[in-house]
Amino acid sequence: xxxxxxxxxxxxxxxxxxxxxxxxxxxxxxxxxxxxxxxxxxxxxxxxxxxxxxxxxxxxxxxxxxxxxxxxxxxxxxxxxxxxxxxxxxxxxxxxxxxxxxxxxxxxxxxxxxxxxxxxxxxxxxxxxxxxxxxxxxxxxxxxxxxxxxxxxxxxxxxx
Numbered sequence: 001x002x003x004x005x006x007x008x009x010x011x012x013x014x015x016x017x018x019x020x021x022x023x024x025x026x027x028x029x030x031x032x033x034x035x036x037x038x039x040x041x042x043x044x045x046x047x048x049x050x051x052x053x054x055x056x057x058x059x060x061x062x063x064x065x066x067x068x069x070x071x072x073x074x075x076x077x078x079x080x081x082x083x084x085x086x087x088x089x090x091x092x093x094x095x096x097x098x099x100x101x102x103x104x105x106x107x108x109x110x111x112x113x114x115x116x117x118x119x120x121x122x123x124x125x126x127x128x129x130x131x132x133x134x135x136x137x138x139x140x141x142x143x144x145x146x147x148x149x150x151x152x153x154x155x156x157x158x159x160x
Contacts, residue, residue: 071083082095094112103149103150103151104150105141105150107150108141108150108151108152109149109150109151109152110152110154111136111151111152111153111154112154112155112156113136113138113153113154113155113156114155114156114157114158116137116138116153117135117136117137117138117153118135118136118153119133119134119135119136120133120134120135120136120151121133122134122144122146122147122149122151124144124146124147124149125147132144132145132146132147136151136152136153137153138153138155139153140152
């Protein structure tokens with residue numbers, strides 16, 4: 001009875017057909033109809049679950065490994081290099097705020113440069129509207145000609 005297939009006749013009555021004997025029967029019990037519908041549901045469920053597993057193995061693999069990957073796990077290229085440098089304590093692209101220094105001879109303001117000299121602008125006082133510009137050379141810390149704050153040139157390499 002499990003091999004019977006439901007077909008629709010032109011009069012919209014259901015007829016059972018046995019594929020082994022190729023005979024049709026109009027006398028069907030409600031139990032046979034229930035059995036056929038359960039068989040159809042089971043077959044459809046198996047077909048959909050097997051297709052679903054084949055479509056997304058990466059999602060299943062990720063979820064079995066412990067959930068959503070972190071930024072460090074999925075970063076690539078330049079982003080990964082920046083994250084690695086930040087962990088080491090360096091700032092290759094000067095994205096962070098510069099550290100503040102006292103500006104004294106023992107703790108001068110550090111000015112990065114790729115050459116052996118650089119032009120520096122000092123505001124001297126908070127409410128000052130004029131900027132004092134001067135050349136800072138490699139070597140010993142130098143003083144601002146106006147306020148006396150100390151600046152030191154430090155070598156800086158470009159990240160690329």
